Amino acid sequence: MNGTPARARDVSRIGRTPLLPVRLRVAGRWREAGLKLEQFNPGGSVKDRTAYALVEDLEDRGLLGPGRTLVESTSGNLGAALAYVCRSRGYPFVAVVDPKTSRRNLDEMTALSAIVEHVDRPDAHGGFLRARLDRVQDLLASDASLVWPDQYRNPANPRVHREQTGPEILRHGHGRPDAVFVAVSTGGTLAGIAAYLRMVAPECHVVGVDVRGSVALGGPPGRRALTGIGAGRPSEFARPADCDEVRLIPDAEAVAACHRLRAGTGVGVGGSSGAVLAAAARHLAEHPEAQRVVCLCADGADRYEDTVYSAAWVAEHGLTGTAATEPAFDTALLA
Ligand SMILES: Cc1ncc(COP(=O)(O)O)c(C=O)c1O
Numbered sequence: 262m263n264g265t266p267a268r269a270r271d272v273s274r275i276g277r278t279p280l281l282p283v284r285l286r287v288a289g290r291w292r293e294a295g296l297k298l299e300q301f302n303p304g305g306s307v308k309d310r311t312a313y314a315l316v317e318d319l320e321d322r323g324l325l326g327p328g329r330t331l332v333e334s335t336s337g338n339l340g341a342a343l344a345y346v347c348r349s350r351g352y353p354f355v356a357v358v359d360p361k362t363s364r365r366n367l368d369e370m371t372a373l374s375a376i377v378e379h380v381d382r383p384d385a386h387g388g389f390l391r392a393r394l395d396r397v398q399d400l401l402a403s404d405a406s407l408v409w410p411d412q413y414r415n416p417a418n419p420r421v422h423r424e425q426t427g428p429e430i431l432r433h434g435h436g437r438p439d440a441v442f443v444a445v446s447t448g449g450t451l452a453g454i455a456a457y458l459r460m461v462a463p464e465c466h467v468v469g470v471d472v473r474g475s476v477a478l479g480g481p482p483g484r485r486a487l488t489g490i491g492a493g494r495p496s497e498f499a500r501p502a503d504c505d506e507v508r509l510i511p512d513a514e515a516v517a518a519c520h521r522l523r524a525g526t527g528v529g530v531g532g533s534s535g536a537v538l539a540a541a542a543r544h545l546a547e548h549p550e551a552q553r554v555v556c557l558c559a560d561g562a563d564r565y566e567d568t569v570y571s572a573a574w575v576a577e578h579g580l581t582g583t584a585a586t587e588p589a590f591d592t593a594l595l596a
Contacts, residue, residue, distance in 0.1 A: 282595050283592055292553070330404075444536055510539045
Protein backbone atom coordinates (compact mmCIF):
# COMPACT_ATOMS: atom_id res chain seq x y z
CA MET A 262 0.00 0.00 0.00
CA ASN A 263 1.11 3.62 -0.44
CA GLY A 264 2.27 5.62 2.53
CA THR A 265 5.17 6.49 4.76
CA PRO A 266 7.56 3.77 5.97
CA ALA A 267 5.98 3.93 9.46
CA ARG A 268 2.53 3.29 7.99
CA ALA A 269 3.82 0.58 5.67
CA ARG A 270 5.37 -1.30 8.59
CA ASP A 271 2.03 -1.73 10.28
CA VAL A 272 -0.19 -2.66 7.40
CA SER A 273 2.27 -3.78 4.75
CA ARG A 274 0.52 -7.12 4.31
CA ILE A 275 -2.70 -5.55 3.01
CA GLY A 276 -3.26 -6.16 -0.70
CA ARG A 277 -1.25 -8.17 -3.25
CA THR A 278 -3.62 -11.10 -2.72
CA PRO A 279 -3.15 -14.29 -4.79
CA LEU A 280 -5.10 -15.19 -7.93
CA LEU A 281 -5.91 -18.91 -7.87
CA PRO A 282 -6.75 -20.30 -11.30
CA VAL A 283 -9.46 -23.00 -11.17
CA ARG A 284 -11.39 -24.83 -13.86
CA LEU A 285 -15.09 -24.27 -14.33
CA ARG A 286 -17.17 -26.68 -16.42
CA VAL A 287 -20.20 -24.91 -17.82
CA ALA A 288 -22.41 -26.33 -20.58
CA GLY A 289 -20.05 -29.31 -20.93
CA ARG A 290 -16.88 -27.24 -21.49
CA TRP A 291 -14.04 -26.53 -19.09
CA ARG A 292 -12.87 -22.96 -18.91
CA GLU A 293 -10.67 -20.97 -16.54
CA ALA A 294 -11.71 -18.75 -13.66
CA GLY A 295 -9.11 -16.81 -11.68
CA LEU A 296 -10.23 -16.47 -8.07
CA LYS A 297 -8.74 -13.32 -6.53
CA LEU A 298 -8.71 -14.47 -2.94
CA GLU A 299 -9.14 -11.42 -0.70
CA GLN A 300 -9.31 -13.69 2.35
CA PHE A 301 -5.49 -13.55 2.28
CA ASN A 302 -5.56 -9.97 3.54
CA PRO A 303 -4.45 -9.88 7.19
CA GLY A 304 -7.95 -8.99 8.40
CA GLY A 305 -9.47 -11.69 6.16
CA SER A 306 -11.36 -9.65 3.54
CA VAL A 307 -11.22 -7.07 0.75
CA LYS A 308 -12.35 -4.53 3.37
CA ASP A 309 -8.80 -4.31 4.75
CA ARG A 310 -7.97 -2.27 1.68
CA THR A 311 -10.97 0.01 2.21
CA ALA A 312 -10.31 0.39 5.95
CA TYR A 313 -6.69 1.35 5.36
CA ALA A 314 -7.72 3.90 2.72
CA LEU A 315 -10.42 5.46 4.93
CA VAL A 316 -8.09 5.85 7.91
CA GLU A 317 -5.30 7.26 5.77
CA ASP A 318 -7.74 9.71 4.17
CA LEU A 319 -8.89 11.02 7.57
CA GLU A 320 -5.27 11.35 8.71
CA ASP A 321 -4.27 13.17 5.52
CA ARG A 322 -7.14 15.61 5.99
CA GLY A 323 -6.06 16.24 9.59
CA LEU A 324 -9.29 14.83 11.01
CA LEU A 325 -7.80 11.80 12.77
CA GLY A 326 -4.90 11.85 15.20
CA PRO A 327 -4.02 11.37 18.87
CA GLY A 328 -7.05 11.75 21.14
CA ARG A 329 -9.55 10.97 18.39
CA THR A 330 -11.72 7.84 18.17
CA LEU A 331 -13.06 6.34 14.95
CA VAL A 332 -16.72 5.34 14.68
CA GLU A 333 -18.30 3.49 11.73
CA SER A 334 -21.47 1.62 10.82
CA THR A 335 -20.71 -1.90 9.58
CA SER A 336 -22.48 -5.19 9.13
CA GLY A 337 -19.23 -7.09 9.55
CA ASN A 338 -16.13 -7.14 7.40
CA LEU A 339 -15.36 -3.42 7.46
CA GLY A 340 -15.66 -3.51 11.25
CA ALA A 341 -13.09 -6.30 11.53
CA ALA A 342 -10.83 -4.50 9.06
CA LEU A 343 -11.10 -1.10 10.80
CA ALA A 344 -10.47 -2.80 14.14
CA TYR A 345 -7.25 -4.18 12.70
CA VAL A 346 -6.09 -0.91 11.10
CA CYS A 347 -7.08 1.23 14.12
CA ARG A 348 -5.30 -1.15 16.47
CA SER A 349 -2.15 -0.94 14.38
CA ARG A 350 -2.35 2.88 14.42
CA GLY A 351 -3.32 3.22 18.06
CA TYR A 352 -6.81 4.70 17.57
CA PRO A 353 -9.77 3.53 19.64
CA PHE A 354 -12.60 2.26 17.39
CA VAL A 355 -16.37 2.05 17.93
CA ALA A 356 -18.18 -0.37 15.57
CA VAL A 357 -21.96 0.04 15.20
CA VAL A 358 -23.25 -3.43 14.23
CA ASP A 359 -26.59 -5.22 13.88
CA PRO A 360 -27.98 -8.72 14.54
CA LYS A 361 -26.78 -9.98 11.13
CA THR A 362 -23.13 -9.38 12.00
CA SER A 363 -21.39 -12.77 12.16
CA ARG A 364 -20.08 -14.13 15.46
CA ARG A 365 -16.68 -14.49 13.84
CA ASN A 366 -16.50 -10.79 12.89
CA LEU A 367 -17.76 -9.75 16.35
CA ASP A 368 -15.08 -11.91 18.01
CA GLU A 369 -12.44 -10.42 15.76
CA MET A 370 -13.49 -6.84 16.57
CA THR A 371 -13.55 -7.55 20.29
CA ALA A 372 -10.19 -9.32 20.20
CA LEU A 373 -8.74 -6.20 18.53
CA SER A 374 -10.13 -3.99 21.35
CA ALA A 375 -12.98 -2.42 19.35
CA ILE A 376 -16.00 -1.16 21.30
CA VAL A 377 -19.06 -2.83 19.78
CA GLU A 378 -22.39 -0.93 19.76
CA HIS A 379 -25.37 -3.15 18.89
CA VAL A 380 -28.41 -1.85 17.02
CA ASP A 381 -31.29 -4.26 17.61
CA ARG A 382 -34.34 -2.67 16.00
CA PRO A 383 -34.70 -2.53 12.19
CA ASP A 384 -35.37 0.78 10.48
CA ALA A 385 -38.59 1.75 8.66
CA HIS A 386 -37.45 -0.26 5.57
CA GLY A 387 -37.03 -3.45 7.60
CA GLY A 388 -33.23 -3.36 7.29
CA PHE A 389 -30.57 -2.14 9.69
CA LEU A 390 -28.50 0.25 7.60
CA ARG A 391 -30.52 3.39 8.43
CA ALA A 392 -30.76 2.33 12.09
CA ARG A 393 -26.97 1.90 12.30
CA LEU A 394 -26.34 5.26 10.63
CA ASP A 395 -28.80 6.96 13.01
CA ARG A 396 -26.86 5.49 15.93
CA VAL A 397 -23.61 6.83 14.45
CA GLN A 398 -25.17 10.31 14.26
CA ASP A 399 -26.31 10.07 17.90
CA LEU A 400 -22.80 9.06 18.98
CA LEU A 401 -21.18 11.87 16.96
CA ALA A 402 -23.54 14.40 18.57
CA SER A 403 -22.68 13.19 22.07
CA ASP A 404 -18.88 12.97 21.79
CA ALA A 405 -16.75 15.54 19.93
CA SER A 406 -13.70 13.24 19.87
CA LEU A 407 -15.43 10.81 17.49
CA VAL A 408 -14.60 10.82 13.77
CA TRP A 409 -16.72 9.09 11.10
CA PRO A 410 -15.07 7.99 7.82
CA ASP A 411 -18.46 7.26 6.12
CA GLN A 412 -17.64 4.25 3.97
CA TYR A 413 -20.82 4.83 1.93
CA ARG A 414 -19.75 8.24 0.60
CA ASN A 415 -16.02 8.69 1.12
CA PRO A 416 -14.22 8.79 -2.28
CA ALA A 417 -11.21 7.10 -0.62
CA ASN A 418 -13.28 3.88 -0.75
CA PRO A 419 -13.46 3.46 -4.56
CA ARG A 420 -10.09 5.20 -5.01
CA VAL A 421 -8.07 2.45 -3.33
CA HIS A 422 -9.66 -0.15 -5.61
CA ARG A 423 -8.97 1.96 -8.70
CA GLU A 424 -5.35 2.50 -7.68
CA GLN A 425 -4.57 -0.94 -6.28
CA THR A 426 -7.13 -3.75 -6.58
CA GLY A 427 -7.82 -3.05 -10.28
CA PRO A 428 -4.14 -2.95 -11.33
CA GLU A 429 -3.47 -6.14 -9.34
CA ILE A 430 -6.10 -8.00 -11.37
CA LEU A 431 -4.23 -7.28 -14.62
CA ARG A 432 -0.79 -7.77 -13.12
CA HIS A 433 -1.16 -11.47 -12.32
CA GLY A 434 0.34 -12.58 -15.62
CA HIS A 435 -2.30 -15.12 -16.59
CA GLY A 436 -3.32 -13.03 -19.59
CA ARG A 437 -6.10 -10.47 -19.81
CA PRO A 438 -9.44 -11.73 -18.58
CA ASP A 439 -12.45 -11.61 -20.90
CA ALA A 440 -14.64 -10.59 -17.97
CA VAL A 441 -14.30 -9.55 -14.30
CA PHE A 442 -17.01 -10.13 -11.67
CA VAL A 443 -17.31 -7.99 -8.53
CA ALA A 444 -19.94 -8.09 -5.74
CA VAL A 445 -21.47 -4.89 -4.36
CA SER A 446 -22.49 -3.49 -1.02
CA THR A 447 -21.30 0.12 -0.83
CA GLY A 448 -20.21 -0.33 -4.46
CA GLY A 449 -16.71 1.01 -3.73
CA THR A 450 -14.87 -2.12 -4.88
CA LEU A 451 -16.84 -2.34 -8.13
CA ALA A 452 -16.64 1.40 -8.91
CA GLY A 453 -12.87 1.48 -8.39
CA ILE A 454 -12.10 -1.67 -10.38
CA ALA A 455 -14.50 -0.70 -13.20
CA ALA A 456 -12.98 2.79 -13.47
CA TYR A 457 -9.48 1.32 -13.76
CA LEU A 458 -10.40 -1.36 -16.30
CA ARG A 459 -12.36 1.12 -18.44
CA MET A 460 -9.22 3.22 -18.58
CA VAL A 461 -6.61 0.57 -19.43
CA ALA A 462 -8.55 -2.49 -20.68
CA PRO A 463 -11.88 -1.28 -22.09
CA GLU A 464 -12.37 -4.60 -23.92
CA CYS A 465 -12.64 -6.37 -20.56
CA HIS A 466 -16.33 -6.93 -19.65
CA VAL A 467 -16.97 -5.73 -16.06
CA VAL A 468 -19.95 -7.28 -14.30
CA GLY A 469 -21.47 -5.88 -11.10
CA VAL A 470 -22.96 -8.71 -9.04
CA ASP A 471 -25.72 -8.15 -6.51
CA VAL A 472 -28.23 -10.41 -4.77
CA ARG A 473 -31.92 -10.35 -5.55
CA GLY A 474 -33.71 -8.12 -3.05
CA SER A 475 -30.84 -5.61 -2.81
CA VAL A 476 -31.31 -2.16 -4.32
CA ALA A 477 -27.57 -1.31 -4.44
CA LEU A 478 -27.49 -1.48 -8.27
CA GLY A 479 -31.11 -0.60 -8.92
CA GLY A 480 -32.81 -3.95 -8.34
CA PRO A 481 -36.28 -4.14 -6.77
CA PRO A 482 -36.27 -4.42 -2.93
CA GLY A 483 -37.02 -7.76 -1.27
CA ARG A 484 -36.03 -10.15 1.46
CA ARG A 485 -32.47 -11.42 1.43
CA ALA A 486 -30.47 -13.56 3.79
CA LEU A 487 -26.80 -13.22 2.84
CA THR A 488 -24.51 -10.71 4.52
CA GLY A 489 -21.59 -8.87 2.93
CA ILE A 490 -23.41 -8.35 -0.37
CA GLY A 491 -26.28 -6.02 -1.17
CA ALA A 492 -27.68 -2.87 0.45
CA GLY A 493 -31.01 -1.31 1.32
CA ARG A 494 -30.19 1.86 -0.61
CA PRO A 495 -28.55 2.61 -3.98
CA SER A 496 -24.76 2.75 -4.11
CA GLU A 497 -23.27 6.26 -4.01
CA PHE A 498 -20.27 5.03 -6.00
CA ALA A 499 -21.44 2.61 -8.66
CA ARG A 500 -24.36 3.06 -11.04
CA PRO A 501 -25.38 0.32 -13.47
CA ALA A 502 -23.95 2.44 -16.33
CA ASP A 503 -20.51 2.35 -14.69
CA CYS A 504 -20.10 -1.34 -15.54
CA ASP A 505 -20.92 -3.37 -18.64
CA GLU A 506 -23.58 -5.51 -17.01
CA VAL A 507 -25.40 -6.09 -13.72
CA ARG A 508 -26.42 -9.60 -12.63
CA LEU A 509 -28.81 -10.22 -9.74
CA ILE A 510 -28.28 -13.65 -8.18
CA PRO A 511 -30.77 -15.33 -5.81
CA ASP A 512 -29.39 -16.15 -2.33
CA ALA A 513 -29.96 -19.88 -2.93
CA GLU A 514 -27.84 -19.86 -6.04
CA ALA A 515 -24.98 -18.03 -4.31
CA VAL A 516 -25.04 -20.58 -1.49
CA ALA A 517 -25.11 -23.51 -3.93
CA ALA A 518 -22.11 -22.03 -5.78
CA CYS A 519 -20.12 -21.81 -2.52
CA HIS A 520 -20.77 -25.51 -1.85
CA ARG A 521 -19.95 -26.49 -5.39
CA LEU A 522 -16.60 -24.68 -5.30
CA ARG A 523 -15.65 -26.21 -1.97
CA ALA A 524 -16.65 -29.71 -3.15
CA GLY A 525 -14.69 -29.41 -6.40
CA THR A 526 -11.56 -27.58 -5.25
CA GLY A 527 -11.46 -27.49 -1.45
CA VAL A 528 -11.48 -23.67 -1.63
CA GLY A 529 -13.93 -22.04 0.80
CA VAL A 530 -15.31 -18.60 -0.04
CA GLY A 531 -18.01 -16.35 1.45
CA GLY A 532 -21.56 -15.80 0.20
CA SER A 533 -20.79 -12.79 -1.99
CA SER A 534 -18.08 -14.82 -3.74
CA GLY A 535 -20.65 -17.55 -4.36
CA ALA A 536 -22.85 -14.96 -6.08
CA VAL A 537 -19.88 -13.82 -8.15
CA LEU A 538 -19.09 -17.40 -9.18
CA ALA A 539 -22.72 -18.08 -10.10
CA ALA A 540 -22.74 -14.90 -12.22
CA ALA A 541 -19.53 -16.01 -13.94
CA ALA A 542 -21.09 -19.41 -14.76
CA ARG A 543 -24.11 -17.67 -16.31
CA HIS A 544 -21.81 -15.46 -18.36
CA LEU A 545 -19.74 -18.41 -19.62
CA ALA A 546 -22.89 -20.31 -20.59
CA GLU A 547 -24.04 -17.34 -22.67
CA HIS A 548 -20.60 -16.52 -24.10
CA PRO A 549 -18.95 -19.61 -25.60
CA GLU A 550 -16.14 -17.40 -26.92
CA ALA A 551 -15.05 -16.32 -23.40
CA GLN A 552 -11.96 -18.22 -22.28
CA ARG A 553 -10.96 -16.71 -18.99
CA VAL A 554 -12.79 -14.79 -16.29
CA VAL A 555 -11.71 -13.29 -12.96
CA CYS A 556 -13.89 -13.49 -9.85
CA LEU A 557 -13.12 -11.11 -6.99
CA CYS A 558 -13.71 -13.30 -3.92
CA ALA A 559 -14.16 -10.77 -1.12
CA ASP A 560 -13.70 -13.13 1.83
CA GLY A 561 -13.42 -16.77 2.89
CA ALA A 562 -15.63 -19.52 4.31
CA ASP A 563 -14.33 -18.97 7.87
CA ARG A 564 -16.93 -16.21 8.47
CA TYR A 565 -19.82 -18.32 7.19
CA GLU A 566 -19.55 -21.70 8.92
CA ASP A 567 -22.71 -20.89 10.91
CA THR A 568 -24.61 -19.51 7.89
CA VAL A 569 -23.76 -20.45 4.29
CA TYR A 570 -22.02 -23.69 5.35
CA SER A 571 -24.55 -24.64 8.07
CA ALA A 572 -27.28 -27.06 6.92
CA ALA A 573 -29.56 -25.73 9.69
CA TRP A 574 -29.18 -22.08 8.60
CA VAL A 575 -29.65 -22.93 4.94
CA ALA A 576 -32.86 -24.86 5.74
CA GLU A 577 -34.12 -22.15 8.12
CA HIS A 578 -33.86 -19.58 5.31
CA GLY A 579 -35.57 -21.84 2.81
CA LEU A 580 -32.51 -21.98 0.56
CA THR A 581 -32.45 -25.77 0.08
CA GLY A 582 -35.29 -26.22 -2.42
CA THR A 583 -33.32 -24.56 -5.21
CA ALA A 584 -29.88 -25.82 -4.21
CA ALA A 585 -28.72 -25.67 -7.80
CA THR A 586 -27.14 -23.01 -9.92
CA GLU A 587 -28.50 -21.98 -13.28
CA PRO A 588 -26.68 -23.14 -15.31
CA ALA A 589 -25.26 -26.12 -13.42
CA PHE A 590 -21.46 -26.03 -13.22
CA ASP A 591 -18.58 -28.06 -11.81
CA THR A 592 -15.27 -26.84 -10.50
CA ALA A 593 -11.81 -28.40 -10.29
CA LEU A 594 -8.29 -27.29 -9.50
CA LEU A 595 -6.01 -26.85 -12.49
CA ALA A 596 -4.16 -30.14 -13.07
C1 LIG B 1 -18.03 -10.29 1.75
C2 LIG B 1 -18.17 -9.00 1.02
N1 LIG B 1 -18.31 -9.03 -0.30
C3 LIG B 1 -18.47 -7.89 -1.01
C4 LIG B 1 -18.49 -6.67 -0.39
C5 LIG B 1 -18.74 -5.45 -1.23
O1 LIG B 1 -17.84 -4.44 -1.06
P1 LIG B 1 -18.21 -2.92 -1.34
O2 LIG B 1 -18.74 -2.36 -0.06
O3 LIG B 1 -16.94 -2.30 -1.78
O4 LIG B 1 -19.25 -2.88 -2.42
C6 LIG B 1 -18.34 -6.61 0.98
C7 LIG B 1 -18.42 -5.36 1.71
O5 LIG B 1 -18.57 -5.30 2.90
C8 LIG B 1 -18.17 -7.80 1.72
O6 LIG B 1 -18.03 -7.80 3.06
